Every structure is written in C-alpha cells, then in structure tokens.
Amino acid sequence: MKTFVIKWMLLCLFISANAQSDQVRIITGIVTEKSTNNPIPGALVSIKGINRGTTSDVNGKYSIDVPTGATQLVFSSVGYVTQEIAINNQQTINVALAPDTKVLSEVVVTGYATKNKRSITGSVATMAPQPRSYPQPNPSTESYKATEETGFQNVRQQPVTTFSADVDRASYSNIRRLLNNGQRPPKDAVRLEEMINYFSYQYPQPAGETPLSITTELTESPWNSGLQLLRVGLQARRVKNDKLPPSNLVFLLDVSGSMNAANKLPLVQASLNLLVDQLRPVDRVAIVVYAGAAGLVLPPTSGNQPQRIKDAINQLHAGGSTAGGAGIELAYKVAKDNWITNGNNRVILATDGDFNVGLSGEGELQRLIEQERKKGIFLSVLGFGMGNLKDDRLETLADKGNGNYAYIDNLPEARKVFINEFGGTLFTVAKDVKLQLEFNPAYVQAYRLLGYENRRLANEDFKNDQKDAGDLGAGHSVTAIYELIPAGTKSRYLPKTDSLKYQTFIDTKVSTQSGELVTLKVRYKQPADSVSQQLQHIVKTQTVPFNRVTADFRFAAAVAEFGLLLSESSYKGSAGYGQVVKLAKGALTDDSEGYRSEFVRLVKTASGLTSSGEVVDEDKE
Template sequence: MKTNSVLKKLAWGLVIFIGLSNVVLAQKIQVSGKVMLAADSSALPGATVLIKNTNIGVATNSQGDYTIQANVGDTLRFSFIGLEILYIPVKEKTLNVYLNTDDETAMVSECIVTGYETIHHESAVLKLRSGMPVTLTSEQNTEEYNEFAANCFLLALDKPLSTFSIDVDNAAYSNVRRFINQGTLPPVDAIRTEEFLNYFAYDYPAPRGNDPVSITTEVSNAPWNTQHKLVHIGIKAKEIATENLPASNLVFLIDVSGSMDFSNKLPLLKSSLKLLVKQLRPQDRVAIVTYANQTKEVLTSTPGSDKAKILAAIDGLYASGGTAGGDGIQRAYRVAENNFIKGGNNRIILATDGDFNIGISSPKELEKMIETKRATGIYLTVLGFGMGNYKDNRMQVLAEKGNGNHAYIDNLTEAKKVLVNEFGGTLFTVAKDVKIQVEFNPAKVQAYRLIGYESRLLEAKDFNDDTKDAGEMGAGHSVTALYEIIPVGVKSNFAPNIDPLKYQKTGKDEKKALTDSPELLTVKLRYKQPNSHKSSKMEVAAIDKDTPIKKSSENFRFSAAVAGFGMLLQNSDYKNDFTFDNVIDLAKQATNYDPEGYRKEFIRLVESAALLK
C-alpha cells in the first residue's frame, strides 16, 4: 500500500511539474535587444525580427534596437538583406544578436542557436544571398528569359520605315549587373540593349508647349565601325513636381509564397516598399494584397498619412506556401477598382520573382487577363526580385500588357532609384501608347538597323492605328534609341545582298531626285494623353553634319558606350574589333552629367565584365 501511495504522490508531482513547465513555456514576456553586424558590431537598422511560423514581427530602429512580445519557448527569426538568417529560442528578456556574412558558402544556412552550440541545417532549397558569387547547376537554375534574335540591317530602299513601341523598362540592366557582380556572365537572352540604354538619365531638353514629350536627334560615327553612322534619338517626358502629381490609389500585390523566403527576396521587397511608403502624401492611398496558396487582403485602402499602419502591415509579412499569382492579380484589380480615384493614378505594384504555379499561370492566360483589365484605367508596375528561379519572361509580359513598367531590384540602392529618385516616372503616366516611326532617305541611307527593341517592333501600319497598344512614359522619363546606318556608297558585308528590283527605279535618275533633301531621316512620334483615346503626332528631321564622335555630345558618347557593352555581352556579329577597353574609354568621356553616379558605376561594371570575359 505504501508503494502505491508513493507512486501516486510521484504521479501527481509529475503532473504538477509538467503543468508548471507548460505555464512557464507559455509565459509571454517582452524581449528587447539589438541586432548587429558580427564583423564590426555596427547596428543594423531595418533588420526583421519575426516569431517563427507566425506573421508577428517588428523591424529594428535606426540604432538597431527592437522590442517584441513573445512566449518563452518561441523561436525568433532574425534576418537582414545579404546576411545569414538566425533562429534563436526565447529564454530571456534581453537578446542581442550578431548576424554573419558567412563568405565561405553561397548558401544561406538557417542557424538554430541552442545554448553555446550552433547547428547548421542546409535548406532543401538554396537560400541565395544578394551580392555573393554563386554558381548554379542547370537543375538549380530555373530562370526564364524570352528568346530573341538581334535586329539585322535592312535596306532603306526596300523598307524605308522602321516602327516600334517605346520601352521605359530598365530591368535587364540591373539584372545583368547582378550576374556580373556575382562573378558570372548573363545568358544572352537576358541582355535587352534598349533597357541598358534607358537605365541612365540623359541631359535632354524639356518639352515645350502642349506636347508632354520632346524629341532630340544627333548623328556621328559608329565607334565600332567608323565607316558607319550612328543616329541617337532621345525622347524626354515633362517633369511634374511631387506636390502637383494627382492622388494615387495604389495596391501593393506581394508574393509571399515559399519561393520568396530568401534574404534577397521578401526581406528586400519589404524594405523597398517601405521606401515608397515614405514618399506618400495624405491624399494617396495604399491597399495590400498578398498571395501564396491563397490570396488575402492584408490591408484595406489606407491614406498615406497613416504610414505607421501601412509599415506595420508590411513588417508582418512572411513567406510560405505555393504561388497563386493569377488569383492574386485578379483580386488586386478588384481592390483597385473598388477604390478607384477618378482623374488619379490608379496602379497595382506587383512585387514577385514571377514564379506562378497555382491558378492562372501561363503567360498567354495572364496576358489576356491583364489586357482586358488595362481598359479600366488601372496600370500595372512590376518589381522583380531574387535569383535562381527568376521568371523575367513573365514579368516582361505582365508589365507590357498592363500599361506599366518593369524594374528588377537587386539591392536597396536600386529600390531607392526606382521608388524614390524616379518616383514620378515609375508611378505617374504623362503619355501613353507612345510609338516611333523613322523614315529613312534612301538617297543617303543604304541600310540601317535598330539597336535593341526587338520585342517592341511594330508594323508600319500600326503607327497610325490608335487601337494598337504601345508603351507609356512617366513624369521625367527619358527614352533613348540608336540606329546604326550604312551610308550610300559604303561597301559593307552587313548590307543585305539582293538582286536589283525589276519594277522599281533604282538608278541615277531616282537618286538625283532624292538628293534634293539633305535629311538623313525623319523621326515621327505618336502619343496619347493619359485620358484620351486619340493620338497626336510630332515630327523631327535629322541631318548628318559629319560631326566626329570626339565632338559629339556626352549623351551620344555614353549611349554609344552602353550599346557597345550590350553588343560585347551578346557577342554580336556587328561589334567588329570593339573591346571592353573601348567601352570604358568612351564612357569616361561622358561622366560630367552623372547626377546619381550611375555612369561611374557602369564603368566599374564594364571593368568587372572584362575580367570575366
């Protein structure tokens, strides 16, 4: 009996002990501390502190300090862009954390700290960090790019008209920069030269009169083939002061699927959108829709004056699950329609790696859906993040068909460029359906080729067709296009070799009739006002004044250097003996107009690419 009594007492004691233990483990405490960089103990402002498997989290302040309510036994997830992710169980009220860069590996290991032990668990999916050298196997790298063939030379007598839609996107440049900075050359199809050109600011004259854009032309020698000419066409949209911009109805459509659980994806995305939130005015409004396995309206439309509420909603986002991108886009459009501002800027900002796998996911389905939605006056801006599974092809289609633009965010500096420095151009359209048509004078031009814009080519008849969709220009945007020209009388292996036409005059009589005009070509541009369905036309002629490239403008020299860089990366047949050193020399002659330092950064990037080549 004594034995039974003792056993009962022990059993009750064990039950009480377990109960007390559970109470202790469930005890909610306030955890405070500082998040620092392990290398030098410097504070990390904007680091994310999240209770694992929840959407409860905070960001560190400017001093790296944080405070969060958590239960004893919870695990806190500490992360910062470009650093390893650290998981630490909650045991005490004070917890200071040091995050490492861990240069020895290209994988981010999730670290679980238990006492004085550090146990590394390599994720089944590569945790790829921003800015680190990474080599992916074909199985690991599932990035997708649209294939295209570079434009070739066309005979001016046979095809005197060249027509294309403008393109203000610049995602290709920052994406290619990511490859080079990681120590590898990009795939050829990732190199869209027009987006290289349009990444940079040029010193073009502002529009005058009622037209929202201006046209500038310049002609000089092609630096990679001095017998050829290079025609520079610059389009500049009018600037609008931020206080004069129309009110915005924005919907942040954020991919929170499992594929975004990398430090250069969702954490960078959140930090990027916070920069945009700080630019909002009281009259602007923001709603947040997320998608993973399901879609969710995380934040109803909130005025820009309530920044704390918007930022808290962003801070609370975490990644898990599948990718119902198509469903997310449909819901975002519904939210935007419900909060539509007449005469305002109504826009969805999609932030994703483009990896859709649930619901409407094929490019054709998405394209068709967005084409029908753009008629409502709601535009779509696409911000791309990440690597390894980045779907550039889908991003490009979505932005093009949604009357918006596409940027690739590879670091917080790029986010600042897109969402702060170019705030008006990114979000506020001043001219839509902008098309360019160039007519060449066959008496002066033997053959020509448009450098880039392969995915934006139009038929000649599309130029005057107001139902044909084309590109949009935002406030302050600039667009640059280059044509390489083979003058009449120059022998070139690149000029198409075709038999003389039997039923058209191509002899001296016709040439004599044409030479009365000194014009090399005429640039025609069509645009619509944002709320109009009827286009207006502008027209400017270009004359070759035999200006040597050394006396050309900095705009001309720098754009030629950028185009040459694209040709070298593509290993173009037209590059001749042009080298990376030639690109660098040309670019160095054009750095006086460099308000943000992007031209100097370009030179450093070319130097890195030359080492890889």
C-alpha cells in the first residue's frame, strides 16, 4: 500500500510538471507606426526562439499564446525596423515601429548604370547621402490650391451642369495625416470628392462592351431638412491582373535634400517595393532620379528580375537641390525610347512636390506633360511627407498627365494604392470621362454639386473631344453627390436672382408627366481613341427614405458631411460630428480592410480638435 501511494504521488508530480511546462498565457496589444500612431495591419508578431507567431489585424491588434519560459516577442513588418520586447509579467504589449531608414549603399549616376562609389574615379554626378540632422521644413510651407465653394444654382436659369470625373484620393489620406498629428486641416486641403472617392462602393459591373456602368440613388438630406441628395456612381470594368496590357513604367524619384526624412524617401522605397512584387515578366521598369542633377539609375528591366529593381530602389539616398523639370524630361525620354505598342506607358513620380531648380515654371511643366499625354505617355503622381508638401502642384501635374494623384502617409496606404487598387492605379480603361446633368425644373428648384470645384467644365466642353477630362482605371469607381432643393420648397439657400425676361416657356404639365428628375449623360473615350462615345441615364423622381437607401450611399453621405464640417461649409446645415459617426457606424458593411472603421475613429479625433466644442461621446452612441 505504501509503495502504491509513493508511485501515485510521483505520477501526480510528473503530470503537474508537464502541465506547468505546457502552460500558456495570452498577450495582446496594438502595433502602430511611430511617426503617425496609425495601426499597422499584417505586422508579424513572433516568439523569439520558438516557431510560433501571429499577425496584426486591420486595426493593428494582435493576440498570441505565449508558453511559460518565453522571454521576448519580436515585432516586424516590411519597411519598418524590427523590435524585440521583453515579456516579463506583461499581459499587454503595445509597440510603435519606426520606418526603416537604413540605406544599403551610395548611388552613383553614370548614364545608363549604377555603381558603388568606391569602384570608380573621375568626375561623376553622385546622389550622396546628407547628414541625418537635415533640418525639417517649416509646416507653414505646405501649399494647397485655393478653392471657393460653389453655391446652389437656379434650375430655371442654369438647368445644365457639367464636370470631369475624378478618381484622386489624396485629400483624404492627407487629412488623415494631419488629424493624426493633432492638426486641423486647412480648408483648402479638404476636397469633398476625393474624400468620398477614397472608399470603395459596390456598383454593378458594366454590361456588354461598355467600360462603364451608371448607378443613381435619391434620398433625403440628413443635414438639411426638406432637401434631397442625389448620388451618381460610375464603375469602370474590373480586369484581372494577368489580362492587363504590358507596362512600360518609369519610376521618377525625388532624392533631393527635402526628401531626407523617415516618412519621405524611405517610405517611397518601401512603397515601390510593394509595387515591384505585383509586376509580371511582360512588364518593364526603369528608374530615373533627380536632385542637383537627373540621372538614370536603372535601365528598363523586366518584372521577372524583382530583386535587381529593388536593389536599385533601396540604395538611394537623399541630398541636394531639386532639378524636378530635368528629371521629368529624362523620364519621358526613357519612356519614349522603350515604348510598348498597345501597352501602358506611364511615368510614376514620387516626391513632396518641391521643384526649385531647372524646368520649374508651372506653365512650362504643364505644357510638357500635356504634350506627352497626347503621345500616349501618362503621368501618375505620389505625394509623400509633411511640412513642405506641395499638394496644389502635384494635383495639377497628375491632372494634366491623365494620371491619378495619391498621397501616401504610411505603408498601409501604399498597400492600398499598389496592391488593393493595382489595376486602377496603373491601367486606364476609359479616358476623358465627363458627366453632364440636366435637371427638370418641374421637380427641382436648385442644385449644388458637393466638391469637384477644380473639375467644373463649361457646358459646351461636354461634346468638345479636344477638352481634357478625368480618366478611370481598371476597377475604379467615381461617386458624385448633388444636394437638391425640390420644387416648391422654401430654403435660405435659394439663390437670389432676377427672373429671366426671355426664358424658354416650360410646359409644367408635360414636364411632370414624364416623371423624370434629371437626365444624366456620360462621355468617354477608349484609351487609344480620340473620339468620345456617349451613355445616357434617366433618374426618376422616386425618393427613398434615408434609412432605406443602400449602406454605401449612407456611408458616402457621412463622408460628405464630415467634409462639410472640416471645410466649414456655408451649407452644412445641422451637420455634426456625432451624426457623422452615427451614420458611418450604421454603414460599416464590406469593411474587410478596415477603412470605414478607421474613418469613424478619424471623425472622433477631429471632433476633439474643433473650435465648436463638440466632442463625440462614445458612451452615448
């Protein structure tokens, strides 16, 4: 009996020891970017010395089971410096990763090749690194194009409205950067159309051979009682990456002294590395850099040599003045010399926009870009950094170059531009896209287009095929929202104008019998064509209550209302941050990437910076 007891005790000790060795505890936390405090999705969290790990979700959150005896967690993400954190007795470990500013080697520009500086002698133009203490630019040097908000237009005097499609998203990501840094964005930085179009919406794919589909919805205005909102949506055809035409890309990279900051050139390098991973063997990439001089650091290289392309990108340093004009001229020359017939011939400019040496006159630059656009070489622009961002110039260059303008404030945004929206960013399926709406005065007294101030066109430009307009890439969508004052509705926004003496007589009976609120026309060109084709869509008068329209429309309206508040619009009515949050949280469908949830957080941040004193109280939502 005594022997049995001893054996039983030893067995219990053995089981207890094994249970102790297998015991785990859960550690949670958030991985963020050090410079912006934005969450980093997809960051790898692993246990040092043990083959076990997890990744952060779209909000930067992670949870990992850590066995007894583990001492350190390792946090890593592409483009960021890896960190090792001691576990000790912590249950929550939050970590802020800094962008990786490590440089591999010094670049020497020698015509059509790059070499290590130590391997050559003589007089050679170099892109040498500047001291790490390079002074940061004064925040007051950022520049934005002045915009004047458009008021309501009287339908009996001006029934027709025309504007160019716009798929740029730069305003939203720039606003996000400013708000995350505790700064209220300047009014001119707020472009409503770019905020609304930052998000994806579920529009139907085009039918037949037409590259575009048209969707409309009509509902009540949530911030102006008695008024209506009309949403117009265009959807460009989605094309699988392996079906896209071959690309002839020239990366035009600003390596001047103003780019010597962690969120500038290092972020450019990390972003383009993501793009390189999407290339196919049929694609070609060349790299042109500019600072005190411009040079070709990588001749056209096939997409099946990604490491060679990345090596050329990663060895760049920032230093010197900004010969932006010379860089653009060289980039276009390289693109022309390597032209791909029926391909995507494009220059991708990455810069903070601080051109100050050489071909820098605004008119001269624009004329050069317009000339090359007509030859079939488009220009896309990527803005980086803060303090001296020349948003106005970058937006104009992209507009003149038939390309899109994106502002990249962190690596997740680079993933969005170059991975999630790869086709739309680089491949045009419809160019010179224009919209024209004619409102029926029997139902509408006045209308106002929200945003698009820089995209308005004269009505006679609609059928003028020589007039440039916006372009849609594969899978891109365009959303525009009009606010309407219905016929017979009293509103303080109604424009005060004299009646026209010789206006055309309108048969109200005939107008109302049609039941047509507005006629929408869309003109576009196929990428290789010079003559436009036209689509037409009739919007009927049936209004759907706001709580019954699609979640996409409700979310787009929330974004528009947020823009009205940030820009201190004269037409914001009863708009408020609390209402924006409520509307957005009720429309968080199709949010696998977390962009809509991030928007809600951003609105709450903005509410704390407002001078009105309105702060969103989460406990009361």
